[in-house]
Amino acid sequence: MQKPTQIYGIRAIIEAINAGEAIDKIFIQKGLKGDLSKELEGLIRKNGINASYVPPEKLYKLTKNNHQGVIANISPITFYELETLVEKVIENKEAPLFLLLDQLSDVRNFGAIIRTAECTGVDGIIIQKKGAAPVTADTIKTSAGAAFKVPIAKVDHIKDAVYYLQASGISVTVATEKTNDTIYDVSFKKPSAIVMGSEDKGVSPSVIKAADHTAKLPLLGEIESLNVSVACGVFLYEVVRQRMD
Incomplete structure (x- = not known):
């Protein structure tokens, strides 16, 4: 309920x-x-x-x-502790997939991302306690109820979550335009986590520096960026594509 x-x-x-x-x-x-x-x-x-x-x-x-x-x-949902979530997933899955959202602030983008995460088999979403989009009625509606299905953990700092995931054997890739590598240069077949940034500032520099890999989407038009929920969907479905091969 x-x-x-x-x-x-x-x-x-x-x-x-x-x-x-x-x-x-x-x-x-x-x-x-x-x-x-x-x-x-x-x-x-x-x-x-x-x-x-x-x-x-x-x-x-x-x-x-x-x-x-x-x-x-x-919040209409119950949040997980990061350590509890990661340990539970690692025990039950050989190649887990986590999604970290660094200061994402729009509740509808959040809901759309949760919906895509559920459809692509994401095992857990990690957000920051302060500054992150809340889970509201709009989030629930936009997620088509997926917010009740995908575990979500809150942390004090995304960078600390990155370090914890790495210590748990999970490779962390940041989505950023500030790199020469594209999404197709990164292997997601191993235990992986993807970091998406805020709508206006992207991923914070300290998180980018801490990551194992950085990757961008090739943009062939004149507009310089995609909506974050759309970009996140492309990243997640590249993981699906690689793991289905």
């Missing part, structure tokens, strides 16, 4: 955090004061939760309920 995607009220959100709910983002009214709000802010810092300070008008657009100056978006 899909969980509710929004809660409001300071005490309710404090209780949700303490109960371990998967909170994607908290919206806090600017200038909010009081002991409870201080307690909430402390929990946000302690748990590394993504939060924004917004004017009252923003909160009233999000809900007509008595929000007490705070609204939280709750």
Whole structure:
């Protein structure tokens, strides 16, 4: 059953955090004061939760309920710990395939990527806790329900996930235009992970530097880039093609 995607009220959100709910983002009214709000802010810092300070008008657009100056978006899915996900997959599959999304911010792109990932046999998706697109109702809808089928893990930093995957015997390839190698120069028959970047900035330089391989898609037209969900689909189906040969 899909969980509710929004809660409001300071005490309710404090209780949700303490109960371990998967909170994607908290919206806090600017200038909010009081002991409870201080307690909430402390929990946000302690748990590394993504939060924004917004004017009252923003909160009233999000809900007509008595929000007490705070609204939280709750993920409709349960997230995995990276170590648990990777260990489980490695135990059960000879050549696992992981997908890392570095600061992808558009929920519909996220949903489309999850849908393609499910269709191409991706064993797990890894996103960053802060700055990543949340799993919302729009994400679920765009994914055609695949968000309930593909395990998703959240990490503090994508680079740390890259190092952990490499230590687990998984080769990491970054999709970037800043390389001479194309997607067809990389072998994906071994245990692999692919890193896709944000819509505007691509993959961060530190992640590119940490990767085993970099690869780009050959673009024959005048437009310099593809939509990230389309590019991701091409990468994933190249993995499928190689593994079917």
